Amino acid sequence: FRRRVVAQQACVSLRPWARRISLSFAAPCAMVVWWSPTQAELASRNGESPFVAKEFLEESNFQHLYKGTGEPRQVGSEELAASFTCAVNAFVQHYWTCREDFDVTTHPEIAGSGHTALEDMSPQWHDDLVTHYNIGSDPEATIKLYTSATMVVVRRVFKTCSLAHDGVTLCPSDAELPAGFQLGQTGRPASMGPTDEAGRATRELFRLFQYPEGIPGLDYGEFIKTDFSTWEGNKPVHFFERKPFYRALNCAISQDAPNVLRGLMPVIMDMNYFINSLAHKGGLFYSGIGLGDSVKLAVPGAKLRMPRFLSTTTQVRFAKSRLTDKVEPAMLVVRVPTGFWGARCIAHFSSCPEEEETIFCAYALFLVEAVSTFELKGKKVTRIDLRAIDKYDSITYPESAYPGGHSPFADGDASTVFTRYESEGDGEELDQQE
Numbered sequence: 001f002r003r004r005v006v007a008q009q010a011c012v013s014l015r016p017w018a019r020r021i022s023l024s025f026a027a028p029c030a031m032v033v034w035w036s037p038t039q040a041e042l043a044s045r046n047g048e049s050p051f052v053a054k055e056f057l058e059e060s061n062f063q064h065l066y067k068g069t070g071e072p073r074q075v076g077s078e079e080l081a082a083s084f085t086c087a088v089n090a091f092v093q094h095y096w097t098c099r100e101d102f103d104v105t106t107h108p109e110i111a112g113s114g115h116t117a118l119e120d121m122s123p124q125w126h127d128d129l130v131t132h133y134n135i136g137s138d139p140e141a142t143i144k145l146y147t148s149a150t151m152v153v154v155r156r157v158f159k160t161c162s163l164a165h166d167g168v169t170l171c172p173s174d175a176e177l178p179a180g181f182q183l184g185q186t187g188r189p190a191s192m193g194p195t196d197e198a199g200r201a202t203r204e205l206f207r208l209f210q211y212p213e214g215i216p217g218l219d220y221g222e223f224i225k226t227d228f229s230t231w232e233g234n235k236p237v238h239f240f241e242r243k244p245f246y247r248a249l250n251c252a253i254s255q256d257a258p259n260v261l262r263g264l265m266p267v268i269m270d271m272n273y274f275i276n277s278l279a280h281k282g283g284l285f286y287s288g289i290g291l292g293d294s295v296k297l298a299v300p301g302a303k304l305r306m307p308r309f310l311s312t313t314t315q316v317r318f319a320k321s322r323l324t325d326k327v328e329p330a331m332l333v334v335r336v337p338t339g340f341w342g343a344r345c346i347a348h349f350s351s352c353p354e355e356e357e358t359i360f361c362a363y364a365l366f367l368v369e370a371v372s373t374f375e376l377k378g379k380k381v382t383r384i385d386l387r388a389i390d391k392y393d394s395i396t397y398p399e400s401a402y403p404g405g406h407s408p409f410a411d412g413d414a415s416t417v418f419t420r421y422e423s424e425g426d427g428e429e430l431d432q433q434e
């Protein structure tokens with residue numbers, strides 16, 4: 001699939017096969033951009049993997065869309081290919097061509113829409129999805145696509161300034177853009193850090209799919225109600241960059257961004273269907289993540305959700321390698337009972353089988369059992385011991401089904417769980433899973 005990606009200036013949805021798929025997938029493919037925030041804190045959320053309260057699911061845009069899809073089922077190949085096409089377009093639009101009822105898949109000529117930044121797939125894109133990944137026929141196909149190195153283009157919007165109608169003047173007048181930056185460029189400015197969690201990028205950019213509110217000189221609420229081609233006020237300043245597909249998908253879930261989730265929902269449905277089609281054998285798993293401000297929700301006895309597909313490993317050293325450059329880094333230690341529904345081992349087709357990866361469905365539910373802290377390479381890390389429980393809290397697993405966990409660390413020996421793995425390759429630094 002990646003070998004056939006080509007950089008052309010065209011819209012994916014204009015491909016003949018894409019139009020054909022759109023017709024057979026009319027309702028979900030009508031990628032209407034709409035925004036109906038349900039939680040005020042979504043706009044200021046940071047951390048790549050924030051916790052939310054158990055009750056948040058029922059209030060979320062995610063569940064509003066997910067419930068409307070009917071009973072869990074494996075999604076067909078045409079529907080999945082169309083979903084991926086819509087999602088690729090929504091990733092790059094990011095509330096830009098945002099007049100209410102604006103269909104982002106059929107207006108490539110609108111200036112600034114981002115279609116020229118899309119990395120168009122070859123005419124064989126559909127064939128690659130269906131024949132190479134076996135989308136819709138192989139139950140593992142969508143998860144394999146998720147775990148692959150497939151890249152998409154996303155729009156990044158600056159928090160700190162807007163651009164006047166003349167296309168030159170910045171507001172405020174003393175605003176500074178990164179050195180060498182060109183409007184609408186593809187690729188992150190070299191002066192910004194490589195992740196969203198560090199330095200200038202955190203201060204100046206909205207997170208992926210975060211609603212871009214409060215931009216100086218721009219009433220975004222009015223901007224998104226207007227036909228972009230007739231707007232004469234200030235506009236957001238943006239650029240485009242490539243991100244792994246799995247990261248874009250998880251950020252859309254984390255930000256509860258309805259315009260992106262609508263296109264992604266068949267993909268999410270298919271992933272959840274695969275994850276829930278086999279009971280897990282149970283075990284003890286680890287995940288190194290950045291919780292941001294939501295770390296304060298982690299108190300013993302709390303039931304919390306993770307609004308993303310959460311990857312975990314049986315190998316602590318791999319989880320530890322994910323903890324660099326995080327906002328409020330946390331090591332999750334998760335006890336999973338035998339016969340658990342809602343997580344699945346994917347080690348047999350993972351790109352890194354030695355991690356023995358288990359993936360949890362989106363919005364998995366956990367009970368906080370203990371919270372402690374330790375130091376890792378001079379940085380404070382919060383350890384959170386979790387018990388995996390049924391997503392809808394309707395199935396009770398006996399304590400005997402759960403594996404034993406580690407005792408809480410004392411301050412002096414907080415990192416002992418890691419030292420056992422030093423000889424196994426502590427120096428191995430893997431690509432961050434942002």
